[in-house]
Amino acid sequence: METIINEKSYACWLQYERIEDREWLENNKSRFQSIVVIGNSPILNSALNELNLGIRSMFDNEPTLYKKRVEEASIIIGIYDEIHNQFKELDTNRMEELNEESYIIKTIKNESLLLVGKSDKAVLYAVHHLLRLLQLREPIEHLDIVESPKNQLRMLNQWDNMDGSIERGYSGKSIFYENNRITKNLGRIKDYARFLSSVGINAISINNVNVWKLETKLITNEFLPDVANIADIFRSYGIKIFLSINFASPIEIGQLQTADPLDPDVIKWWKNKAEEIYNFIPDFGGFVVKADSEHRPGPFTYNRNHADGANLLANALKPYGGLVIWRCFVYNCLQDWRDRSTDRAKAAYDHFKPLDGEFLDNVILQVKNGPMDFQVREPVSPLFGALEKTNQMLEFQITQEYTGQQKDLCFLVPLWKEVLEYDTYAKGKGSKVKSIVDGSLFGFKYSGICAVSNIGDDENWTGHTLAQANLYGYGRLIWNPDLSSEAITEEWIRMTFGEDPFIIEQIKSMLLESWSIYENYTAPLGIGWMVNPGHHYGPNIDGYEYSVWGTYHFADRDGIGVDRSIDTGTGYANQYFSPNKEIYNSLDTCPDELLLFFHHVPYGHKLKTGVTVIQHIYDTHFKGVEQVDKLIKKWSTLKGKIDEARYSNVQERLILQLDNAKAWRDQINTYFYRKSGIADEKKRKIY
């Protein structure tokens, strides 16, 4: 591992670069001379190893490890229950109010540093926090930090298949599977666990939500021993593993004739199956389920509903504390473009709202951030706030399926931040999405956030080096949604590229503008979907226009957009609470960036910016390409200032991005010019 970790690409934000400031080193090295760990557990070992690695690497000095000489150690780490009697500096009242994942970092009187967690996992988080401070060269003389994660479940979904492919993966092959087996290369998985724990991820599902034939067998004793090995690795970094399961498992691997959730044999089969799994993995997290969606089997086959299906599994997992994460990505995927009465955007709400309260308390409904499918711009799903009595979690997509596939730069933290800060008005003003998914608004027993991972076996994990920022930023943001995009961005750059203010400034502006740039040159004004079918990269304006997927723009010679208003449209706007409902419903108040999602308007319709829809399309598409050009110029100023490997990786992808942006610009502009017949006011080249 030593050799690998020296590769900056591979080491991501945990490079632990040697500290070159000699004065600082002289002043502070005494604080990192020795460590004592109170207690013993795999996670505490991970914490100690990480701390040791970080100090050794940054200070070029191996700290002494004491077993029990607390009074002599410069750093003391341990679990609160085992340690608080020895340190009167710990505020007992405050600590006891915190949750199991909370920690303090405190400089005590003899200048020793105390890292105390409510659990061993929390200790590991404290260690990562301290190492982050060191990497960021923050002052560490007088620390007094109390920190708790805001969200309970902080999860990643791997859409990995056992043949080594990754659905919507753009960073190489799976690090979990190869040749239809679980990989023997566990070292890489361990490093992944390190990265995830460093940003506070505490749960992971390790196989694709589309569970194919072979993957259905992951919950059999053919594969459970190997799954248990993976669970061991993640456990030592405080991460629980989940498996995506096939709802038809009782038939496919259980020899039953049915998978009916109310059938006694099926109920018994899942109970036995749960017992079997927990024999292998005592702290198994539970199941992720995509049922009755996009041709996956589910309870509908038996005239049962989603609650019947989810509760079946929840009952089986309950004795062991397991969870059922039931995805709400459910819609009619055999729509007819000729039938305008069906609206895919309405589907999740229509399916799940009537079932509110019918799910067991260890079921969590997993809801994508928008009603469609991770487009560059969508409204927030109206299911947030609509379910008051059902545990809920939010699903993001880190992998850039519709946002440039890690060829194009698209830093997604600002998008996620916008979603989390969105006010649903479910219980009046201030009912933000973040307070729903952190459980506070409705008092959910379980809740949180998950996201589809963007990593693969590329050396730099994420294909595009700058896409590492999405993984890092995701973890940091869901730990604390109150963090600003800017703060997260800067943190990541400094940990990844160092302290040069010029570098920081250049990359920061690239990242923070990138979502807007991508939006500029792709589908306009919230309409989405103008991509090539299947792989979803590159422009294809009518690619999904006559399809079965409910993904239309309805552009004709006069105008464009989907009327989802209440009186004349599909009524989707009605799924929101007031005043959002009214805001979206009215052409006067609907925000420009979502205009075409909610309304069909003439090309001459004036936006709030004063320009017409058609001129906005032309302007943003010319601008988007110019902006990518500027990204390239900006990046080129870093040549020689950062290592060649990462420099070229980004440069090559920016050039691909420019090609893509031009293809988008020209096809979008030509398409709408041909349709509208309205010339560009600025007389730029439209083909």
Added chain:
Amino acid sequence: METIINEKSYACWLQYERIEDREWLENNKSRFQSIVVIGNSPILNSALNELNLGIRSMFDNEPTLYKKRVEEASIIIGIYDEIHNQFKELDTNRMEELNEESYIIKTIKNESLLLVGKSDKAVLYAVHHLLRLLQLREPIEHLDIVESPKNQLRMLNQWDNMDGSIERGYSGKSIFYENNRITKNLGRIKDYARFLSSVGINAISINNVNVWKLETKLITNEFLPDVANIADIFRSYGIKIFLSINFASPIEIGQLQTADPLDPDVIKWWKNKAEEIYNFIPDFGGFVVKADSEHRPGPFTYNRNHADGANLLANALKPYGGLVIWRCFVYNCLQDWRDRSTDRAKAAYDHFKPLDGEFLDNVILQVKNGPMDFQVREPVSPLFGALEKTNQMLEFQITQEYTGQQKDLCFLVPLWKEVLEYDTYAKGKGSKVKSIVDGSLFGFKYSGICAVSNIGDDENWTGHTLAQANLYGYGRLIWNPDLSSEAITEEWIRMTFGEDPFIIEQIKSMLLESWSIYENYTAPLGIGWMVNPGHHYGPNIDGYEYSVWGTYHFADRDGIGVDRSIDTGTGYANQYFSPNKEIYNSLDTCPDELLLFFHHVPYGHKLKTGVTVIQHIYDTHFKGVEQVDKLIKKWSTLKGKIDEARYSNVQERLILQLDNAKAWRDQINTYFYRKSGIADEKKRKIY
């Protein structure tokens, strides 16, 4: 083979149904009591076996086989040179004028039947001719037939890959390859050879023109022994085999650093390679080559031209009488839709016209019927007639890549007939395509017709039972392009479905209308290409509009079509001889069905029929669906009248065709209504 041949689906047009007419049987059975074969060769054996099989099956009576008792036999078969001295009835002068594939069938004085060919292959054709007469219940009392094929090379191209897949195959897997080897199931290949010989096919290339890595090795001793086995089978049915080769073979399998056609090592390598191949297959036909086309390697890499490339191979094959068939399907496949100066339709002419006369005399240029790629409607390629000093053959596509993929009914003989009858005016009026490819107009040494096969390992060979008619019809038409579509159609139906006049009438009208029906509901007025990219089935109006393939319709809100006229367009029309040039060039004279291929016109442009372009689009698309509905009704009248297996096969596909036709109708109509804003005069439903 006995059991298989009883299956009507498998037996195609060689079912040899028992003759049920007892009176006819009584009157004629004496004519089929005994056979004598003069001479001995594998092909004569095939002829005898086929004759024996046919008689036994139709008469339920095994004919006696004599070795030498010519005077007692009711049927005498043999080669002219070995037989003519014994029969003064043979007109020696006439026979000697005929070519090696000619034959006579003659009733001689004692009512014996003489089947005499100029070669053993011709004898086999004579046998098939006689069996066809019997199957068609034609009078056979006083036969006096002299028959010669009009075209020299009558060829099929198999686009089969060694993994068993078939490029553009819609009838199952390859019958030639499985699991990256040549199949061991040679029985099916033998049956295929029988079918082909029955319609006079005399050449076949047995691997895809796109020659991938493994297929490149077909000309190595790893596979040549198996190729030789296949050659043995085809040889015994008078069919020569060809292989498609990879122009880069000297590099890929020859350890050379170059494939430069003027490099001495490359020249030597191909000479040695030819020798090696002819050691295995002494009558090997030669090479089919797709070079410098759609990313296949070719002479351009070395700054050489097509003549350099073709002549390299021709020199190597010449000592053995082998041919090089060099495909002219060459164009820039990385076009930019933004650049209207490039016209794919012009490419083949532009590439090959300047090279006329530079090819060796054992090179044949293979030219697709149209300048694009087997669309439902294209003009005839202007290369026909343009090359006066270069052997040429015509390429058709039997497999229905763009014409319904054997889900939709599309009988292609009328299309091919139109091409063959097309007057190029190359040497004044009457310079028909058929007289170019039969070699007569310019006196080509080699020429002919080839086509991409439509067969696979489906039980009925062609997926759609009625698609058997395309294979049969192709063979019959290229044997004699003067045959009418109607005659060929009726022949095929009677051999395949029997003598019931009602059945014949129904199927005949279905077949003969099917091309026009397919054209009605797909891309209008010769514009082509409005298909889903990649697989090419189903509508996608803009599917190829912003692509690299040179396949555009340029529809905007005002009009549609590609301006290929001389003054304002790409000048493609100029590649034709007068008066075709002027006819296409002028809006007034350009035939309606090719209007949008040659001109960009407003939607309101009046066709010669008096209706506008937009109304024509609506009318034909509504009509097309109604016509498919009628096909279904027509076919349903045959229920119970033909065997259930073939009845259901066709019925199921007609239902798929109806779905497809509706999808086309609605997408085309909606697309153009949205663009033009012009309502249907008849106020039918447009979405």
